[in-house]
Structure formats: C-alpha cells, structure tokens
Amino acid sequence: MSTNDTNRIVGAPVPRKEGVNKLLGRAKYVDDMELPNMWHGATVRSSIPRGIIRSITFEPHIDWDDFTVVTAADIPGKNQIQLIVADQPCLADGRVNHNDEAVLLLAHPDKYILREAVNAVHIEYEQLPPVFTIEESERQETIVGGAENIFKSFLLEKGDVDSQWASAAHIVGGEYRTGAQEHLYIENNGVIAEWSAETGVTIWGSLQCPFYVHRSLLLVFNLPEEKVRVIQTETGGAFGGKEDYPSLLAAHAALLARKSGHPIKIVYDRMEDLAATTKRHPSRILHRTAVDKNGKLLAMDIDIATDGGAYSTLSSTVLSRATLHSPGPYVCPNVRVRSHAWATNNVPYGAFRGFGAPQAIFAVERHMDEIATAIGLDPIELRRRNFLHDGDTTATEQVMREPVILDHLLDRALSESDYYARCARFADENIGSAIKRGIGVAAFYHGSGFTGSGERYLNSLAGLDVTPDGKVRVLVSSTEFGQGTNTILTQIAAEAIGIPYDDVIMAPPDTGIVPNSGPTVASRTAMVIGRLIERAGLQLVTMLRDHAGLGELFTPRDFFVACERLRNADGKVESRCRYEPPPNIFWDDQTYRGEAYPAFAWSVHVAQVAVDTVTYSAEVEEFWTVQEVGRVLNPVLAGGQIEGGVAQGIGYALYEKVLLQNGHMANNQMTNYIMPTAEDVPQIHVSFEEIPFSYGGYGAKGIGELPHDGPAPAILNAIRNATGIGFHSIPLLPEDLFAKLASRRTVAEVAAV
Amino acid sequence: MSTRWPNTVFTVNGESRTVNVPPMKRLLDVLRDDLKLTGTKEGCGEGECGSCSIRMNGELVNSCLVPILQADGAEIQTVEGLEANGELHPLQKAFLACGGAQCGICTPGMLMAAVQLLAVNPHPSLAQIREGLAGNLCRCTGFIRIFESVVAAAAHEKSPPPLQALDAR
Numbered sequence: 010m011s012t013n014d015t016n017r018i019v020g021a022p023v024p025r026k027e028g029v030n031k032l033l034g035r036a037k038y039v040d041d042m043e044l045p046n047m048w049h050g051a052t053v054r055s056s057i058p059r060g061i062i063r064s065i066t067f068e069p070h071i072d073w074d075d076f077t078v079v080t081a082a083d084i085p086g087k088n089q090i091q092l093i094v095a096d097q098p099c100l101a102d103g104r105v106n107h108n109d110e111a112v113l114l115l116a117h118p119d120k121y122i123l124r125e126a127v128n129a130v131h132i133e134y135e136q137l138p139p140v141f142t143i144e145e146s147e148r149q150e151t152i153v154g155g156a157e158n159i160f161k162s163f164l165l166e167k168g169d170v171d172s173q174w175a176s177a178a179h180i181v182g183g184e185y186r187t188g189a190q191e192h193l194y195i196e197n198n199g200v201i202a203e204w205s206a207e208t209g210v211t212i213w214g215s216l217q218c219p220f221y222v223h224r225s226l227l228l229v230f231n232l233p234e235e236k237v238r239v240i241q242t243e244t245g246g247a248f249g250g251k252e253d254y255p256s257l258l259a260a261h262a263a264l265l266a267r268k269s270g271h272p273i274k275i276v277y278d279r280m281e282d283l284a285a286t287t288k289r290h291p292s293r294i295l296h297r298t299a300v301d302k303n304g305k306l307l308a309m310d311i312d313i314a315t316d317g318g319a320y321s322t323l324s325s326t327v328l329s330r331a332t333l334h335s336p337g338p339y340v341c342p343n344v345r346v347r348s349h350a351w352a353t354n355n356v357p358y359g360a361f362r363g364f365g366a367p368q369a370i371f372a373v374e375r376h377m378d379e380i381a382t383a384i385g386l387d388p389i390e391l392r393r394r395n396f397l398h399d400g401d402t403t404a405t406e407q408v409m410r411e412p413v414i415l416d417h418l419l420d421r422a423l424s425e426s427d428y429y430a431r432c433a434r435f436a437d438e439n440i441g442s443a444i445k446r447g448i449g450v451a452a453f454y455h456g457s458g459f460t461g462s463g464e465r466y467l468n469s470l471a472g473l474d475v476t477p478d479g480k481v482r483v484l485v486s487s488t489e490f491g492q493g494t495n496t497i498l499t500q501i502a503a504e505a506i507g508i509p510y511d512d513v514i515m516a517p518p519d520t521g522i523v524p525n526s527g528p529t530v531a532s533r534t535a536m537v538i539g540r541l542i543e544r545a546g547l548q549l550v551t552m553l554r555d556h557a558g559l560g561e562l563f564t565p566r567d568f569f570v571a572c573e574r575l576r577n578a579d580g581k582v583e584s585r586c587r588y589e590p591p592p593n594i595f596w597d598d599q600t601y602r603g604e605a606y607p608a609f610a611w612s613v614h615v616a617q618v619a620v621d622t623v624t625y626s627a628e629v630e631e632f633w634t635v636q637e638v639g640r641v642l643n644p645v646l647a648g649g650q651i652e653g654g655v656a657q658g659i660g661y662a663l664y665e666k667v668l669l670q671n672g673h674m675a676n677n678q679m680t681n682y683i684m685p686t687a688e689d690v691p692q693i694h695v696s697f698e699e700i701p702f703s704y705g706g707y708g709a710k711g712i713g714e715l716p717h718d719g720p721a722p723a724i725l726n727a728i729r730n731a732t733g734i735g736f737h738s739i740p741l742l743p744e745d746l747f748a749k750l751a752s753r754r755t756v757a758e759v760a761a762v
Numbered sequence: 763m764s765t766r767w768p769n770t771v772f773t774v775n776g777e778s779r780t781v782n783v784p785p786m787k788r789l790l791d792v793l794r795d796d797l798k799l800t801g802t803k804e805g806c807g808e809g810e811c812g813s814c815s816i817r818m819n820g821e822l823v824n825s826c827l828v829p830i831l832q833a834d835g836a837e838i839q840t841v842e843g844l845e846a847n848g849e850l851h852p853l854q855k856a857f858l859a860c861g862g863a864q865c866g867i868c869t870p871g872m873l874m875a876a877v878q879l880l881a882v883n884p885h886p887s888l889a890q891i892r893e894g895l896a897g898n899l900c901r902c903t904g905f906i907r908i909f910e911s912v913v914a915a916a917a918h919e920k921s922p923p924p925l926q927a928l929d930a931r
Contacts, residue, residue, distance in 0.1 A: 024858045031866030032854040034801020034841035038867065041800035193901050195805040195813055196867040245803070245867025246901050279806040491865025491902040645861040649907050653864065656904030679810035679899070687895040687905045 019504040019707045022645040026495035026515065027243070036243040039199040039215050044272035047201070048077070049120040050265045051275065053113040053130045054285060055105035058141070058354040058672035059153065060134035062103055065113060068129035076126060077269035079114040084264065086231030090257050091224055096154070097320035097357065099229050099260045105134070106153065107319035107356050108673040109285040111257070116265040116273055139354040141672055143293055143314045146351035153319070154352030160317045161325035161350045163332045165601045167404050168343030170299075173308035177299035181380045185296070185372035186738040187721070189316075189667035190289035190660075191674075192361055193684050194490075196245025198254055198286055199276030202262035209236025210263045215244045216255035218528035219486050223520045225256035226263060241518035244490035248657070249360030251490065252530050253322050254286045283677035287359025288667055290315040290327055290350070294335065294372035299343075304386045304394045306341040309404075313348035313369065318357035324350040327358075329460050331365030333605045334718075336404045337373035338415055338454045339395040344404040355672045360530060362654065363717040366455055367661065371739060374451040374722030379735055388726065389428070392452050393419065405605045412700050415452060415611055418635045422450070422613040425694060426633040431617065432730070439731065445620045446630070447731025451723040452613045456606030457711030458533040461596035464588060464607065471526040471541040472585030473502055473549055474516070475572040481506065481549075482516040484585070485526040487538045489515070492713050493646035494534050500642060501539050501706050505546025508565040524585065532711025535642060536608060539706015541586045549584035591704040608702045608710045612636035614655075614719035617691075618727040622750060625743040627728055629659050629691045629720075636715060637698040640708030644697075647712055651695045654716025659691075660684045662721035666740045772836045774799065775843030785831035789823075790814045792830050793840060801841040801870045805899070812898030815871035816840050822878040824897075841870035844877065853877060853915040862911030864902035872898045876912050885916055 030036040065080075067073050081088050081102035088102055089095040101112045112132060117123040139153070140146050146158045154160070174180060200214035209232050216222060219239040226237045239259070244251060258275060265273040277285070292315045299308035313331050317324035328350040336344050381388035396415040402408050423429070428448060435446040458464050472484045483502050489495040499513040506513075516523050526538050550568075553559035556578065559571040572582045596603035615633040620626075634651055641647045664683045668676045676682050701708025721739050729735045734749050771780045774797065781796050793799045793816070802825060805813035809824040816825045817839040844851040853876050856862065863869040872895065879886055879894035886894060891912050892905075900908060 022861075025861070025863065027866075028858045028863055029850070029854075031863050031869050032850065032857055032873070033845055034799075034870045036866050037800075038803070040804070041794075193899075194865070194867075195811060195899060195901055196803070196865070197805075244865065246865040248901070279808070493864075645907070649861045649864055649903050652904035652906040653902045654904075657901070678808060679806040680808060684899060684901065685904075686899060687892045687908070690905050693904060693906055 017504065018500045018510050019642055020640070022643060023496065023500060023510050025493065025646070026499055027489060038196055038245055039201060039213055039242040040276045042201060042213060042242065044201060044203060046271050048116045048118050048269055048271040048273055049123050049275070050114060050116045050262050050273040051123045051127050052111045052261060053115065053127055055101060055108055055110040055112055055132065057105065057134050057136055058108050058139035059106055060104065060136040062101065062105065062112065062132055063135055064133040066131045071126055071129050075117060077116040077265055079264045079268055083268055084229060086229050089228060090260065091228045092253055092256070092322055093325055094321045097322065099257065107354050108671060109356055111261060114261050114265050116269045116271070139672060141353055141355060141669065143316050143351050146353050147314070153354055155321065158352045159349055160321045160352055161328050163329060163346065163348045163601060165332055165344065165346040165404055167406060170308045170310050170343045170345040173299040173343050177307050178302040179300040179384045180297065181300065181383045182297045183376045183379050184737060185294045185375055187292045187368045187371055188740050189291045189358065190361060190665050191283060191667060191682055192248040192250030193682070194246030194248060194250055197277040197279060197282040198251065198258055200255065200259045200262045201272060201274045202259060202266040203272040204263060204266040210238070212239045212259045212263065213242050214255050214259055215251060216241055217247045217251045217488055217490060217530060219488065219518055219520050220525045221253065221528055222256050222259045226260060229260045230263065238519065238521045241488045244488065247490040248362045249364065249530065250287060252360040252528065254359065279679060280677050283682065284674050285356065287322060287357055289361035290317065290324065290358040290365065290368065292331065292368035294369065296372060296376040298376065298380055300380060300384055304384060304391050306339055306395050308343040309336050309341050311335045311346045313346065315350045315368070316353050316355060316358060317350040318353060318355045320357045322357045322359045324358065326460065327360065327365040329365070330456070331369040333405065333456060333460060334366040335369040335373055337370065337377070338397050338452055338611065340397055340401045341395070341404070346404065355669060356674070362657065363714045364531065366714065366718050367658070367721065370451065370453045370718045371721045374453060375725055375735070375737065378449070378726045378729055389419070389423065389450060403605065406602050407604050411608060411702060413611065414637055414698060414700065418611055418613045418637060418698065419452060421696060422615050422633055422635040425635070425696065426615040428615060435731065443621065443623050445622060445731040446617065447727040447729065448615060448617045449723045449726025449730055450613065450615050451719040451726065453718050454609040454611050455532065455711060455715040455718055457536050457608045457610055458606060459531050461598060461603070461605055464537060465590055467527040467588065469527040469537060469541060469588040470524040470585060471538055471545065472524060472583060473542065473545045475582040479569045481508065481513045483513065483542060484516045484523045485538055486518060486520065486523050487526050487534045488518050488529045492650060493643060494529065496646060497535055497539060497642045498542050501542045502546050504707065505543045506550055506568065508568055512565055532713045532715065535709035536639070536702065536705035536711055537588065539642070539709050540704060541588065543706050544586040545584045548586060552584060607704060608639065610636060610638045610710045610712060610715045612715050612719055614723040616720065616723040616727045618724055618731060620728055620731045620746065625747040625750060627663055627741065627746060629663070629724055632691050633694045634716060634719070635696045635698070637700055638712040638715065639702040639705050639710035640699055641697050642707060642709050647697065648695050650712050651716045652693050655693050655720050656685050656690045658717045658720025659724065661717070662724045662739050663741055666742060770830050770834045772833045772838055774838045775840060781830065783830055786829045788826055789828040789830055789833050790825040793825060799840055799842050803867055803870055805867070812875060813868050813871040815874045815898060817874055817878055822875055841873055844873060852918060853911065856911040856915035860911040860914055861907040862903065868898060868900045872900060872908060876915070879912065880916060886912070
C-alpha cells in the first residue's frame, strides 16, 4: 500500500474534476466550438404523422446553389440508425412515419440565411392513416410498425397467478397511466462533423455514448472502424436524452460535411429539440392483486403497455426494465407480468433516467395505497408485511443474496419525516380548511447496470495509463454530463493507486483514444466502470512492484519514478481491465428467470403535499428520501444526484405535460412545457445508508436513476391522503385535480360549513 | 470593415468594446459570436431558462432578449468577468465546494443571477434566494445545492449552515 493510504479519497467530498472550468465559463460545449471554414446545418422535417412523400419543391426566390442539400440518396452506406433494431432511417426515404421526421438536410455558411431556407422547402404528401395511442395500436387494424404494431413483448411468470383468485380474501384492481416526459437538458442536442477522404468522419458532440454514435456511423457511411472518430464535448445535461438521438444527428451533420466539403455544425434550438428528439415512454399499467386476510400478497397480475412511437429505438429494453420493476420491492409467490411496447406515429420515445422503472413504480406504489385502502390497512403496514428480505426471491426467482434493509429505510424515513405525527396533525387541520395537507410514501428498488446478461454482452474494457508529464489518466468511454463520472472515476483511481486526487486526470472522451467501456447509462458507471478502474489501479501498482521496483510503501513521487522505469523498459505504462461478472449469476433471456440485476439500490420516499381546493394546485412542501446505494463515493455529488432526481420526479408528477397534436409536440417551448423552478422545489432531506457491494467500484451500486422512481407515487399517495381521492394518472395538473375534486367539494365543503 | 450599421460601443467586464452589427442582433449572439465570450449560454432563446443571464447596468437581464442597440453605452458583466486576479469569485468558490454546478450549462447564468442577488441583498433569506434565482432553470441539481452555495458565499465560508436553520418552508 502507499504511504498515504490513511488519506482516503473515496468517500470524500472532493471538488468536481471539471468544476473550475465550468464555473469560469471556460468549459467548451459543442456550440462554443468553431472549426475553420465551418458551415451550419439544418433539418427540413415532416409536417404530417404518416404518409408517402410525393414531391419536394424549393422556392425560387432563394439561390440554392449557395447551399448543400442532402437527401436519403446521398447516403453512401445503409439508410439506418443502428441501435437494437435497425428500423429507423437516417433520412426519410419516400415515406414518413412521424411528424418532425428528418427528410432533407441543408447547409450554408450563414446560420440566419439557413433558417429562412428551411421554411422555403415544401414537401407534398399522400397521407396515410396514423395511429396515435396505445389503444389504437392495440386494435392492430392500421399497422404502422414493429410486428403487427408490437415492438417487443415479455411474459414473466412465477408460480400460478390464476390459482389464487378464487380463495383470496381481497382482489384489488387498478389502472395507472403515465405521460411522456421531456428531458429538458438545458443544452440542446448538437454536433459538429468533419469529413475527409483520408481520415473519414470526425464528430464532436453533446452525447452520452461515443461508441453508439461510432457504430451507427460505420453503417451509414460504410466505413471501417478506424475511419470514424467520435469525441464527446462538454455536455450540458442528458438524462438519457443523449443516449440514442446523437447517432441520428451525427449522421446528419456528417452527411452534410461529406457533401459540402466543410465542417458542419448542427445545434438545435429549443423548439426543434423539443419537437424532434426522444422523450420518456407513456404507459398504461393494469394491476390485479390477490391479498389474504392479513394483508399478504398472494398474486400480482400486471399488464404493461407502452407507446414506443414510430421507431423501436430503445423501446424493448425500456419495456424490459419496466417489466422487471413492476412488482415492486415485495415478496409475492405468484406473479405474472405481460408487457408490450406498441408502435404509433408519435415521435419515437427513447431513454430517460429510470428507463421504464418510473412508470412501473408509479403504478405499483400507487396501487399499494389503493390495496391498503380497500382492505382497511395502513399503507405503511401493508408494505412492511410484504417487503423483500435477505434470502427472499423476486418475481424472476432472483435470490436476495446481498443484505436488504427496506424495513430500516422505511423506519428511518418515517422517523425523519415524523410521519405519523404529521398524518394526525393534517387530519385535524384539514377539517374546514381550503388547504388540504397529506403525506405519502413510496418504497422501491432500482436495478443497477444492464439487465440480465447485458453487462456480459457489453464486455466493457477500461483502464489507466500514465502520461510522460506525470499524470495518471483514466481511459474510459464513460462520459461526464453533470452526474460526476470524471470525479468519481479519478477518485477511485487515486484511491486504488494511493496517489493524490490531483494526480489523476480523465483521458479525452474520444473513440480514437479510449477503449469501449460501454454506454454511460443504466446507473452502471460507478458500479461497473468504477470496479474496472479500481482493478486497473491495483493491477498497475502490482505491475510496478513486479517489473519496476516499486516498494511496498511508496510516495506519489516513488510511484511516478517507477512508472518512468516501466516506460523505459516497455515503451508504455498502461493497465487495462475487462468486465468480469460476479460469480454465480444466471439469467435466462427466454424465460426471464434468474439474476435480473447484479445489484439493487433501495429507497423510501416520503412526500408532504398541500392541495389548494380553491385553485386546485398541488404543491410539494417537503420531501424525505432515504436510500441504500452501496458505498457513497462522493457525498456532495451523491446528494446532488438524489436532489436533482427528486426535482425531476416532482416535475414528472405535477408539472410536465407533453401535449401532442397530430403527433407533434404542441407545447415545444419552455414557456409552456413547465419544469420545477427554484421556487417550486421543496426542502429535500437526503439520507444514505451504506452497505458496500462487493462487486462495485469501492462498493458502489447505481445511484443516478433511483431518485426519479419514487416522487410521483409518493406525491400522488400524499394527495390521496390529503383529499381522500386516488388519482391514477400523471402528470396531475390543476385541471385534473379540478375534474375530480370540484364535484365532491360542492357536497363535502357545503356540509362542513 | 462594414459601416452599414451604426457602431455599438459598450463595456464588457471593464473593457470597452465596439461592434458593427445589425442593431437587432441579440446581445447573446454578439457576446458569443462577435466577442467570442462563449461562457454565456443559450438554453431556450425566449427568456425562460436564464442560461444567457448577464448583468447590464447593474440589472440582471436575459441577453437573448436584448437587441444590441439597447446595449449602446451599457456596462456589461458576464461570467468571464467574475474571476479577479486569478482568484475565483466567492460564489464560484462556493458553487465548487457545495456542488452547485453539475453539467455546468446553467451555471454561468445562475452565477450572474446569484451575483445580482447578493449585490442587492448581501444576506438573503432562503425565500429571497429562491425568488432571486427563480428565472434560472437548472435541470441537474434540484436547486438545493445552489441555494447552499449562495448561502455559503453570503457567509464567506465553505460549510453553509443547514437550510432548515434559515427559514423553514
């Protein structure tokens, strides 16, 4: 070990690695970059949801010779964006399947002239009948995508659900719906592309997954791997919204660069970003639950339907995660989950923090409160009687081998929120008051990392090297977009080697430099990539001891001297590690049985709300969140992740409504797509319990998505507690509250007066 | 150089600048494209998100809503003008220590709003901080650590008092 091993870096609130550059305004986002002779690119989009393109005309008042125009005919390789299923064209060719679909690209040196030109291109269509809702798609009368409108289905079965209905003391059903949600990263999607015959395509962009973009471009341009290079620029928020979409955008910019001979910048404005890019999948989830007389769950029958939009994008994996999170953190001997992702002619839905889990957890955690009411049991007690514990099995028969401390998390959340005292106080104060206060709970897990065999397929490679000027560099394609990748990975490397935090830097997120450590998604970075960096650090020290005379105890100076000895001998100082799954992990993709996730993060949320029965607004007044996410690598960053996720979850529940008209987002402006502001976010109390996970980076599990899962059900449960009315859909806006509360109020309030 | 338009002369971060651009060009674009001061960001282009916030004649403005002709003779401060003599501004230090910046895209605007707030009210209550920053959207932090950063900067110390102690909401 090093001589400074008492000076722990992991677990310390070290400042954000790239923080100073961000605070000085020096961090370079893609729109802050310019290349010599760069032109700007723009996209001409469809204005109908489904149809055949009959003609494209260009208004004669513009001199089109000054522009580069790209259509599907200019694509040298395949007109496909490769993700899971290659059903999405890079540019519409002959037909469009959703509004705001990219049909034609323009480039010009002047971005202001370009904007006018976009409006001077006219597309004539022969319209085909569109499908906009899950219900229309389910009828399978008009087939618009997938296999008979189905992108993906799952059937998860444990025990025999149908054997339970006859004998159950109670059967409780419910239907729950969630709306689309926009990521609303403050930096819109944007890329710069450069083309040369010798080097191929180079992309700089605001993106999460450099190798996803890399793989897509290989196909579109029919190029060998070394002729495509993707570099992530500083990224101003992503939340899943820059997981899949940048592949499409990068292809567009690169096509224009190839044809025009100029580097091309495409940066969307807010209206285009909101209208054309992915959002969270809307869902409809049905629960039917059999419960015995003591409140024990006997059978859960769950049916999930999501709207996938016009192309499959990530709908299958989002549906998988929704399926696996739908039974909640409970033991139930008989579970059946049927799930379908449906094709419509809406703009394709994609990845968004939580990735299907927020939808599923909204349904099951709202449903638990409905069950409690139906059988006359305290919703806290109902949860407690059914929580998973060590040794129990989930719906996929995964045995809980790591400690599960849900009871403790719940106790702590109740005690910190003074739950029962508040319940009693509000019950008193609400009588005769126009403001009705209530308090609600949600308990849940979030599976860390890719589902099932996913991490094995990814087979991530990550490492460290040492620069000649004496810095250890972290070599990963894992990207920073606010969540803290740079900081935690350099902390882990510094800790593993035993050198100061400042002696470790990140290698540029450039596919020409770093190995493929997989996508930066699925709450996998701290756990999976963190572990690889921890191993790479320990391996580097061992290499230096074995081959470069590094002593048992060493100073940072000793370490770097030994690195130079190794460099002189071997020509390089590098340590790489590949993913190794934890032992005894089995997963069957066909039957959906086995270890769905290598680890679970656990959380209990408590929300206090005030419902104004005059204005019909609901406000979250205070929020408590207790979670177990394995080891907390950096308490400031971890707290920030939780608070930010809760705020986004509050928006999901009460503010954020994507209004579709003819499959086009009608409120595609920040003026009328409303997210929580500094005045809307309540006081948020965050507490961690730490149980280090043996196979995560210094014990870390996933954290990023977890906090988005719980606010919506906790808030709507609190509204039920406040008003006595169970609301089953989000977003829950004042008009929705009005619709149910107004009629009842006239009776109840008059009686009270 | 072209003289098709009147010159606009103004001061940015203490330095006199002259531009010759269309009078309706947005101040945001002049800062970013003409003066290469790219610290000021565009988030929405319609005055909702506050990413382009700058201080102009002692007021906080959305530079996406200001035509450059309105800036003639103005005194402007952007994020690039906060650091003094290689030393971070107390708010920058506090944002770094408290986790007030995550992805960083709202940060320049948020810092300018916070500078404005503390210039007007050096010891704001939590409610006043919330109000002062209400025009600046942050999607990453949930704002809590931004509030703590402002409190810490106001107190000139790195460890802020717990927010509960300020004024319970």
